[in-house]
Amino acid sequence: MRRRSVLAGLAAFGVAGCNRISESETFKGAVGTAEGLHERAHRLLGGNRLAREYSVADISPDFRGNGSVDIPTHEYRAHEAAGFADWRVAVGGLVERPQSLSLVDIRALPQRTQITRHDCVEGWSAIGQWAGPQLGPILEHAGVRPEARFILFRCADNLYGAPYYESCRVDDAFHPQTILAHQLNGKPLPVKNGAPLRLRIERQLGYKHAKYLTGVEAVASLDHIGGGQGGYWEDRGYQWYAGI
Amino acid sequence: MKRHRFSTRLWHWTNAVSVIVLFMSGLTISNAHPRLYWGKWGFEPAQAWLTLPRFPGWATIPTHYSLAIARDWHVVFAWVVALSLLLFMISAVINGHFRRDLTTRPGEWRRGALAREIRQYLRFDFSHTGGKYGVMQKSSYAAVIFILLPLMIFSGMAISPGMGSAWPWLLDLFGGRQSARSIHFLCAFALCAFTLVHVLMVLLSGPFGQMRAMILGGRVDATA
Numbered sequence: 001m002r003r004r005s006v007l008a009g010l011a012a013f014g015v016a017g018c019n020r021i022s023e024s025e026t027f028k029g030a031v032g033t034a035e036g037l038h039e040r041a042h043r044l045l046g047g048n049r050l051a052r053e054y055s056v057a058d059i060s061p062d063f064r065g066n067g068s069v070d071i072p073t074h075e076y077r078a079h080e081a082a083g084f085a086d087w088r089v090a091v092g093g094l095v096e097r098p099q100s101l102s103l104v105d106i107r108a109l110p111q112r113t114q115i116t117r118h119d120c121v122e123g124w125s126a127i128g129q130w131a132g133p134q135l136g137p138i139l140e141h142a143g144v145r146p147e148a149r150f151i152l153f154r155c156a157d158n159l160y161g162a163p164y165y166e167s168c169r170v171d172d173a174f175h176p177q178t179i180l181a182h183q184l185n186g187k188p189l190p191v192k193n194g195a196p197l198r199l200r201i202e203r204q205l206g207y208k209h210a211k212y213l214t215g216v217e218a219v220a221s222l223d224h225i226g227g228g229q230g231g232y233w234e235d236r237g238y239q240w241y242a243g244i
Numbered sequence: 245m246k247r248h249r250f251s252t253r254l255w256h257w258t259n260a261v262s263v264i265v266l267f268m269s270g271l272t273i274s275n276a277h278p279r280l281y282w283g284k285w286g287f288e289p290a291q292a293w294l295t296l297p298r299f300p301g302w303a304t305i306p307t308h309y310s311l312a313i314a315r316d317w318h319v320v321f322a323w324v325v326a327l328s329l330l331l332f333m334i335s336a337v338i339n340g341h342f343r344r345d346l347t348t349r350p351g352e353w354r355r356g357a358l359a360r361e362i363r364q365y366l367r368f369d370f371s372h373t374g375g376k377y378g379v380m381q382k383s384s385y386a387a388v389i390f391i392l393l394p395l396m397i398f399s400g401m402a403i404s405p406g407m408g409s410a411w412p413w414l415l416d417l418f419g420g421r422q423s424a425r426s427i428h429f430l431c432a433f434a435l436c437a438f439t440l441v442h443v444l445m446v447l448l449s450g451p452f453g454q455m456r457a458m459i460l461g462g463r464v465d466a467t468a
Contacts, residue, residue, distance in 0.1 A: 018265075018305045022313045027320075034320040039406070046410025054284065064287045117284060117421060119405045121311065123277035124287035125421050203409045237312030243406025244319055 031239075039241040042203075050177055051202035054115040054127050063128045063184060065192025066120060068157035068164060071212060076156065083188075084196035089180070093152065093217030096143030103182060103196055109133035112179050120206040121238065130200050131183035135216070136174040144170065144218045152225060153199055154215030159232060166210040167222055167230040167240075168201055177202040180213065205242035207233045246461035247376070252341060253458055255332035259393075262325040263435060265317055266396075270432055271299040272306070272314030280429055284420035293426070326397050333389070345376050346386045352379040370449035376464075388438055392431050399428040 021027045070076075079087055084103055091099040113131045139151070151173040155164040172178060181200045182189055189195045194211025201208050208231070222228060227235030234240045248256075279292035286292065301307040305317050336342045351357065361378050364370075372378050377385070401407040402414040402424035418424035446454045456462060 016307075018268075018317070019307055022306050022316070027316075030320050031316040034323050037323060038319060038404075042404075042406035042410050046406065049409050051405065051409040052412050052415060058284055060285045060287070062288070117405075119403075119421065120277070120287075121315070123273065123425060124279070124281075125285040126287050127285045203406050205405060233312075237310070237316075239312075239315065239319070241406075244315075244404045 035239050035241055035244070038244050042243050046203075048171075048175065051116055054117065056115065056129070058127050059115060059129060059185060060126045063118070063126045063190075063193055064120075064124065065190070066122075066206065068155075068159050068211060069192040071157050071191075076212075080191065080195070087196050089197060089213050090154075090215040090217075091138060091142045092215065093219050094145040094148040095139070095218050096145065097141070099138075099142050101138075106133060106180060106182055106197065109138070112176070114177055114179070114200070114202070116177070116200065116202045118206055118209070121233075121242070129183075129185050130179060130181040131186075132179040132181040132197070132200070134176060135178045135180055135199075136176070138180070138216070139170075139173060139218070142218075147220050148218035150219050150222055150230070152215075152217040152219050152222070153210035153213060154217065155210050156212040156214050162232065162235075163226070164210065164212075164232045165226055166199070166208055166232070167219075167225075168204070168208065170218070172201060172203070175201070175203070180216075203243055205244075207231070207238065208242045245464050247457045247464050248461055249339060249341065250461070251332065251335040251339065253461065255328055255335075256458055258328045259325060259332075262321045262328065263439070265305060265321045266325060267432055267436060268303060268305040269314040269317035269321070270429075272304040272309065272311065273318065274429070275299055275304065275309060276311045276314075280426040281422040282419070282426060283422055284415075286422045296429075322397075322400060325393070329389075329393055329397070346382050346389070348379050348382050352382075368448055370445075384438065384441075388435065392435050392438070395427065395431045396435065399424045399431065403428060 086102075088100050088102055089106070091101065110133060111131055112134050113129060115127065115129045118126050118128065135151075148170060150167045151170055153166045153168075155166075157164045168178075177200065179200050180197055182197050184190060184193055189198060194209075194213070197213040198211040199209050199213060219225070222230040226232065229235045230240045231238075274296055275298055278296040278298065279286070279289060280294040280296070281287075281291050282293055289295065301309075304314070306313050333342075358379065361380060364378075365380075372381075375382075398414060399418055401411070402418050403421060408415050408421060415421060415424070418427055453462070
């Protein structure tokens with residue numbers, strides 16, 4: 001009996017210890033190191049390799065919407081009613097030639113179609129066919145300045161009262177499968193999946209794939225944007241390198 | 245001569261801590277989406293082959309629901325478990341631990357010999373003649389070291405979208421990302437079952453002597 005209470009005490013101490021450790025700077029440092037090692041290992045082993053592309057037969061019958069699945073504002077409803085004819089995405093920040101692209105401009109660019117798997121941080125996966133222009137040539141056309149280190153994605157949706165945003169490394173923005181998708185499975189992007197335009201960044205988790213895109217910005221630092229961690233979920237404790 | 249070498253003891257405890265942390269943070273990750281699927285994709289209850297129960301706070305890291313913190317623990321200890329297993333395997337090949345203590349001979353698998361060992365266990369007699377471990381003990385340790393732990397590591401890598409693009413053969417090996425996730429969970433529960441039986445056997449076979457031997461090394465003749 002005594003041994004059992006000692007064991008229970010040890011377990012409780014261990015678990016309470018884990019909760020305390022989670023908040024400590026040392027542990028946060030270890031997480032940063034481990035995450036950096038995972039990212040470097042992935043880049044070392046994978047380089048610029050493409051994410052797996054699937055066949056039409058692999059497409060899932062539905063594509064789950066998660067996070068924001070609608071924008072309940074009059075403005076968005078008006079855009080939806082007009083077929084997003086006036087929707088614009090601004091390409092700016094540390095670029096030589098800022099742009100403002102309409103959906104007509106987006107559709108006029110060379111398109112990439114890819115059937116890829118979407119992995120949510122929660123654990124589920126869905127497969128869909130996406131179409132849209134590659135982000136790389138758009139950024140190239142705008143002329144990303146050398147001091148830019150990250151590409152920031154601004155969104156029209158608020159999730160639990162805060163604006164959604166995301167960011168990635170400049171080289172991941174130039175990855176061939178990183179596209180601004182305006183179509184899912186051959187049809188205009190549904191509202192729940194981010195109409196009219198969303199990011200696809202195929203080697204990372206779902207929360208990186210910013211929906212309802214309004215802006216693409218080249219930035220030197222993420223410090224003074226949102227909560228400073230580089231994304232909506234990152235500001236809430238999730239890892240910025242979302243490739244694990 | 246020590247019953248357990250320093251490298252074996254160091255790995256045993258590093259692995260024990262890592263596996264417990266990974267299992268408990270894994271239960272939080274399971275709570276985030278407690279359904280398992282086969283194949284490449286899956287997200288709806290109708291597609292699931294298994295829905296897991298919600299694991300209570302005392303079993304999870306952290307004790308409150310936080311997928312972000314659970315993932316932090318998981319990505320840190322993933323490195324610890326994988327690198328320590330690799331180093332242990334290298335040292336156990338070099339120092340002969342695998343060959344001497346974990347390989348079984350055909351004679352040990354004869355029905356009579358196996359039945360004798362089972363009868364011995366049922367009498368709570370844990371002495372072994374001709375070797376440190378019995379044949380079932382050797383084969384369960386070998387199954388954990390060479391099958392379960394590597395399967396945990398590689399199926400975990402297959403779940404990662406970054407790793408899945410770097411090594412797409414991982415996805416093929418497990419039959420798709422959701423199959424890899426199912427196998428990851430199944431191996432985790434198998435490892436949990438092994439750990440419970442392992443601890444039970446230690447408790448039945450003289451826990452103080454066993455713990456002393458696994459911490460300080462012990463003596464070969466002291467436990468024979």
